[in-house]
Amino acid sequence: MKLLRDTWLVFGRYWGLLIRNPAWVIIGVVQPLLYLLLFAPLLKPMASFPGFPHGGAYNVFVPGLLVQLGMFGAAGVGFSLISELRFGVIERLRVTPVSRVALLLGRAMRDVISIIVQSLILILLALPFGLSINPVGVVVVLALIALIGLLTASVAYAVALWLRSEDSYAPLIFTSTLPLLLTSGVLLPLSFAPDWLKAIAALNPLSYAVDAARAVFLAHLSDPSVAKGVLIMAVLCAVSVVFGARAFSRAAA
Amino acid sequence: MISADESNVIETRGLRRVFRSGKRTVEAVAGVDLTVRKGEIFGFLGPNGAGKTTTLRMLSTLLPPSGGTAHVAGCDLLRQPDRVRERIGYVGQAGGADREITGRRELVFQGRLYGLSAEAAKARAQELIEKLELETCADRKVGTYSGGQKRRLDIGLGLTHDPQLLFLDEPTTGLDPQSRARVWDEVQRMHERGITVFLTTHYLDEADALCDRIAIIDYGKIVAEGTPEELKRAVAGDVVTLSVGGDRQQAALDLLKAQPFVREASTEDGMVRLYVDRGEEAMPAILRLLDGSALQLRTMELHRPSLDDVFLRQTGRSLRETAA
Numbered sequence: 001m002k003l004l005r006d007t008w009l010v011f012g013r014y015w016g017l018l019i020r021n022p023a024w025v026i027i028g029v030v031q032p033l034l035y036l037l038l039f040a041p042l043l044k045p046m047a048s049f050p051g052f053p054h055g056g057a058y059n060v061f062v063p064g065l066l067v068q069l070g071m072f073g074a075a076g077v078g079f080s081l082i083s084e085l086r087f088g089v090i091e092r093l094r095v096t097p098v099s100r101v102a103l104l105l106g107r108a109m110r111d112v113i114s115i116i117v118q119s120l121i122l123i124l125l126a127l128p129f130g131l132s133i134n135p136v137g138v139v140v141v142l143a144l145i146a147l148i149g150l151l152t153a154s155v156a157y158a159v160a161l162w163l164r165s166e167d168s169y170a171p172l173i174f175t176s177t178l179p180l181l182l183t184s185g186v187l188l189p190l191s192f193a194p195d196w197l198k199a200i201a202a203l204n205p206l207s208y209a210v211d212a213a214r215a216v217f218l219a220h221l222s223d224p225s226v227a228k229g230v231l232i233m234a235v236l237c238a239v240s241v242v243f244g245a246r247a248f249s250r251a252a253a
Numbered sequence: 254m255i256s257a258d259e260s261n262v263i264e265t266r267g268l269r270r271v272f273r274s275g276k277r278t279v280e281a282v283a284g285v286d287l288t289v290r291k292g293e294i295f296g297f298l299g300p301n302g303a304g305k306t307t308t309l310r311m312l313s314t315l316l317p318p319s320g321g322t323a324h325v326a327g328c329d330l331l332r333q334p335d336r337v338r339e340r341i342g343y344v345g346q347a348g349g350a351d352r353e354i355t356g357r358r359e360l361v362f363q364g365r366l367y368g369l370s371a372e373a374a375k376a377r378a379q380e381l382i383e384k385l386e387l388e389t390c391a392d393r394k395v396g397t398y399s400g401g402q403k404r405r406l407d408i409g410l411g412l413t414h415d416p417q418l419l420f421l422d423e424p425t426t427g428l429d430p431q432s433r434a435r436v437w438d439e440v441q442r443m444h445e446r447g448i449t450v451f452l453t454t455h456y457l458d459e460a461d462a463l464c465d466r467i468a469i470i471d472y473g474k475i476v477a478e479g480t481p482e483e484l485k486r487a488v489a490g491d492v493v494t495l496s497v498g499g500d501r502q503q504a505a506l507d508l509l510k511a512q513p514f515v516r517e518a519s520t521e522d523g524m525v526r527l528y529v530d531r532g533e534e535a536m537p538a539i540l541r542l543l544d545g546s547a548l549q550l551r552t553m554e555l556h557r558p559s560l561d562d563v564f565l566r567q568t569g570r571s572l573r574e575t576a577a
Contacts, residue, residue: 021353088348088349089350091347091349092345093366094315096338
């Protein structure tokens with residue numbers, strides 16, 4: 001009960017901060033929109049290549065963009081935490097009896113909701129280009145993106161609490177997310193990949209999320225890759241929330 | 254296991270904290286025994302890196318101790334940190350209010366974190382705003398506050414749940430004299446309401462003026478503890494400085510050093526410096542002695558010890574030199 005109440009309180013605080021400065025929600029949509037406008041047209045002729053999944057270029061490409069949005073959208077959340085550390089905000093909250101799990105979940109929920117909003121905007125914008133969707137598929141994909149967002153945000157907050165400085169946080173986050181994304185087949189399906197790259201992708205949990213999202217958008221909801229991707233993300237998500245909450249209860253110095 | 258004496262708000266025995274950085278371990282706090290009595294203003298002094306902030310962070314549940322026992326506000330710090338949190342307030346050096354939020358919102362949120370209903374938290378925030386004279390800025394973003402307003406808001410956040418013990422980490426550092434005086438008034442008011450205040454400071458005049466008792470920490474250990482008066486009397490004694498005519502300070506030093514009431518004597522910049530137990534009795538004796546000699550007394554000054562002298566004696570450093 002206390003956990004729910006505290007999570008709600010913490011969420012309210014950070015949600016309030018977000019809606020009073022919504023600029024970065026728009027910034028978050030701009031990047032995937034640029035991919036949609038400037039990169040996706042290249043895929044159209046490729047859709048007829050052998051090995052390219054059937055179902056339309058946008059139905060192959062947009063799920064990857066959504067996964068990318070889920071990860072990039074949450075990877076940067078540590079910056080605001082580091083500035084709060086500097087102003088003593090985190091220390092002040094940690095002296096109160098507020099639940100440590102709530103300190104993480106309340107913030108991360110805010111991040112997840114803003115990612116969901118951005119994802120919806122992206123899906124709507126992709127419709128005129130030729131994306132076809134069904135409502136159940138959208139719900140499943142959004143749930144998957146929410147898990148990726150929560151997973152990434154929890155790790156990002158833990159890393160921020162550990163490093164405590166933008167100068168070391170920025171390079172670490174951006175050099176680790178990019179290879180993760182590239183080896184998960186977000187931009188192009190890995191059916192074109194050489195075997196060694198496929199082997200790396202098989203070790204990358206995010207590639208299962210991309211597979212799942214793509215299967216949903218290609219209308220294979222019952223494909224086993226969907227359940228597999230959601231399950232893998234859910235387990236990693238649970239682990240990262242525990243990890244993140246511990247970082248909040250231990251934050252030293 | 255120590256017994257939790259009801260009249261003591263803080264009681265620690267052998268409190269330790271070790272930090273590891275790579276293969277090196279540093280004992281930042283090396284066995285601290287502290288007793289803070291109910292209702293007193295307790296000053297915690299020490300050079301930077303002496304273990305002051307580490308001790309404060311342990312007592313306020315922010316940092317788990319590596320060893321020792323501690324009771325804070327009637328609860329076992331190691332076993333019941335949550336219950337300790339309900340009873341203490343903490344105002345860190347950086348304050349803790351977000352620059353992007355209004356002071357009122359921060360106060361309401363703080364009340365909610367301590368379990369108040371939305372209504373009660375709003376009422377409490379209004380009460381604190383009035384009490385701390387924040388009416389003019391309460392609905393502006395904290396980023397626009399003056400140093401003094403910001404500090405009063407920080408204190409308000411620490412007092413939201415009416416704690417029995419308030420920790421203040423360098424509450425007046427960086428404030429102009431007027432704002433500093435306001436903070437002192439505020440601390441006095443808490444004292445009158447029976448709140449125990451545990452504060453660290455770099456200003457010895459502040460410790461002297463505000464604190465009922467003081468402890469000095471150095472190299473992770475308490476090197477002195479007592480009322481400001483006790484510390485001054487015990488450690489420094491009074492200092493008499495005098496100068497004599499004709500460049501004869503060495504002769505004066507030799508003469509005075511031999512006197513039983515002089516504890517220590519030295520010459521410095523052409524002046525003779527004497528440490529004596531009771532300056533007011535030593536001065537007439539010195540006058541008589543010099544009158545009877547061939548030495549001509551030019552000036553004589555009595556200097557009562559300050560906490561700075563206590564600090565210098567205990568740590569070998571002046572607090573002013575060590576202040577960041």
